[in-house]
Amino acid sequence: MKRTILSLGLMIAAIAGLKAQNINLKSIDENQRNIASLQLGYDFGFTAQLGYLRSLNTFMPILVGGDFSFPSGKNLMDDFKVRYGGQIEVFDIKGFAFSAKVMANFKRHQTSLIRMISFGSEFSAILGYYTTSWHIATEIGFDKSIATQLKHSDMMREVIYDDVKDGWYEGTSGSWFYGISGSKTFGESWDITFRLGLVDAEKDHQNPLLPFYAQLGANKRF
Amino acid sequence: MKRQVLWLHLMGLIMITIISCESYDLAEPDRLVPATVDEDPSLPSIMVNNTMLHAATFGDPNDPLVVVIHGGPGDDYRSILNCKDFANDGFFVVFYDQRGCGLSQRHEASIYTTQIMIDDLAAVIDYYQKPGQKLFLVGHSWGAMLAPAYVGQNIDRVDGMILMEPGGLTWEITEAYIERTFSIELLSEELNDLTYQDQFISGSSHEVLDYHSSLFNAFTENDSPTGDSGITPFWRAGAVCSNALIEYAETNGFDFTTNLDQYKTKVLFVYSELNQAYGREHAETVSAPFQNIELVEAKGTGHEIPLNGWDYFYPIAQSYLNSLK
Numbered sequence: 264m265k266r267t268i269l270s271l272g273l274m275i276a277a278i279a280g281l282k283a284q285n286i287n288l289k290s291i292d293e294n295q296r297n298i299a300s301l302q303l304g305y306d307f308g309f310t311a312q313l314g315y316l317r318s319l320n321t322f323m324p325i326l327v328g329g330d331f332s333f334p335s336g337k338n339l340m341d342d343f344k345v346r347y348g349g350q351i352e353v354f355d356i357k358g359f360a361f362s363a364k365v366m367a368n369f370k371r372h373q374t375s376l377i378r379m380i381s382f383g384s385e386f387s388a389i390l391g392y393y394t395t396s397w398h399i400a401t402e403i404g405f406d407k408s409i410a411t412q413l414k415h416s417d418m419m420r421e422v423i424y425d426d427v428k429d430g431w432y433e434g435t436s437g438s439w440f441y442g443i444s445g446s447k448t449f450g451e452s453w454d455i456t457f458r459l460g461l462v463d464a465e466k467d468h469q470n471p472l473l474p475f476y477a478q479l480g481a482n483k484r485f
Numbered sequence: 486m487k488r489q490v491l492w493l494h495l496m497g498l499i500m501i502t503i504i505s506c507e508s509y510d511l512a513e514p515d516r517l518v519p520a521t522v523d524e525d526p527s528l529p530s531i532m533v534n535n536t537m538l539h540a541a542t543f544g545d546p547n548d549p550l551v552v553v554i555h556g557g558p559g560d561d562y563r564s565i566l567n568c569k570d571f572a573n574d575g576f577f578v579v580f581y582d583q584r585g586c587g588l589s590q591r592h593e594a595s596i597y598t599t600q601i602m603i604d605d606l607a608a609v610i611d612y613y614q615k616p617g618q619k620l621f622l623v624g625h626s627w628g629a630m631l632a633p634a635y636v637g638q639n640i641d642r643v644d645g646m647i648l649m650e651p652g653g654l655t656w657e658i659t660e661a662y663i664e665r666t667f668s669i670e671l672l673s674e675e676l677n678d679l680t681y682q683d684q685f686i687s688g689s690s691h692e693v694l695d696y697h698s699s700l701f702n703a704f705t706e707n708d709s710p711t712g713d714s715g716i717t718p719f720w721r722a723g724a725v726c727s728n729a730l731i732e733y734a735e736t737n738g739f740d741f742t743t744n745l746d747q748y749k750t751k752v753l754f755v756y757s758e759l760n761q762a763y764g765r766e767h768a769e770t771v772s773a774p775f776q777n778i779e780l781v782e783a784k785g786t787g788h789e790i791p792l793n794g795w796d797y798f799y800p801i802a803q804s805y806l807n808s809l810k
Contacts, residue, residue: 307683307684308676308680309672335677336672336676336677342681372677372682372685374678374700375716376702376716377700379682379686406684408686411685418716421718422715422716422718423716423719423721424517427517428509431508432509433509435686435687436685437687465687467689468688469687469697471680471683471687472683
């Protein structure tokens with residue numbers, strides 16, 4: 264329970280700022296503080312992700328925003344993920360910059376056997392080399408499902424376990440992720456971006472069926 | 486900023502509400518998966534070969550013995566319970582959940598080999614068979630692979646055998662069959678049913694792994710190359726057993742055809758009409774090591790013959806068993 268409360272506290276703290284996507288902080292200027300993004304790729308399913316973020320006029324670079332993603336398939340809205348949080352640049356030395364990203368998330372998943380909804384948090388550290396027209400970075404992070412509600416269908420009870428218990432379950436999943444990301448600027452306001460990495464379940468937990476993520480996308484600054 | 490403060494309060498309220506509700510641990514026994522025989526003494530069980538197996542019998546113990554062997558690896562005998570009807574034909578019918586499957590005792594992954602599963606079958610037979618009592622094996626899928634493996638090591642003990650769609654009797658043939666049974670489109674709902682849940686649930690205990698594996702079965706609800714639609718009933722997935730045996734086979738291979746050319750009794754070999762991954766050609770390939778074989782196509786069913794093709798299969802199996810009784 265202590266771990267849950269700690270994670271909860273960190274997640275709530277994350278809501279003070281909102282989550283940024285794969286952004287080149289150096290490409291943002293005074294006249295282009297808003298960024299809209301579209302990412303396509305694999306993230307526990309083949310997903311489309313729409314995002315928005317804004318650069319705050321503070322003493323150090325801070326981005327706040329959120330995104331909404333959903334996997335492909337015939338039932339588009341039965342699975343989705345909403346994330347919101349922020350990214351802050353901790354230091355920048357001659358183009359080498361370190362930033363920290365925190366976000367909260369809300370996820371939903373439904374099959375013929377179950378409906379799950381989950382509140383969680385995500386933290387990552389990003390170290391990279393940034394210019395005004397491109398960047399390349401490495402990232403490491405941790406994603407935790409803090410509280411998940413499981414609601415089983417009649418079919419689950421009929422064909423598998425008739426006494427299965429619905430309810431809220433604590434700390435149902437956690438995974439590390441590590442990989443690389445980058446971007447290239449085109450024209451005055453467009454960036455093409457990518458993220459690529461591996462997912463590793465926490466402790467000795469079984470890894471995901473497809474333990475990787477890969478995204479290609481575009482950002483529009485305005 | 487006001488909006489963010491509002492969000493902060495709203496999310497805080499939601500989380501406080503959630504935490505104040507009663508919440509549970511995924512690994513808590515009996516909540517998401519049923520207890521196993523070593524956890525629930527009220528379940529019928531036998532202790533053999535250093536493991537406790539969930540087992541049930543039907544009929545007169547003095548009648549000829551029929552041991553029914555379920556598929557998988559990792560499934561259980563719930564979906565093949567129709568075979569208890571053989572008890573009405575004068576047979577003593579035995580079902581058991583294999584080690585680490587269904588409601589049988591769980592073990593660590595390192596214990597699983599193909600030989601230990603054959604040894605467990607031998608131990609179950611030894612447990613129930615009386616001196617002079619005839620023995621018949623009825624195997625489905627993976628169970629129909631274990632049955633010939635046992636026969637190869639005990640050539641004079643088995644008086645008849647019904648095999649329903651064994652994947653193969655060598656790893657190479659089995660692997661090719663498995664690949665044909667698994668068809669999924671990259672952008673499909675079925676892929677989401679398999680992969681999206683991984684960000685909600687993870688674990689290392691048998692309870693969590695078995696539960697997680699159970700949820701994968703939503704993927705099987707839709708039409709598949711095996712000709713089955715709908716989720717096949719089971720009590721509890723045997724996740725560790727299933728993964729460990731597949732890994733063992735990938736690493737070590739297997740060959741269950743040894744000595745089968747010495748088995749002279751007719752074998753009833755049944756394949757299904759609707760399993761597109763099987764068919765007569767594969768049935769002929771798999772059954773080739775036997776000297777005396779009767780190939781039968783079960784009409785109107787896919788791979789789950791004992792469940793979905795029982796009305797067609799039963800009289801054929803009944804006739805076969807009675808002819809050797």
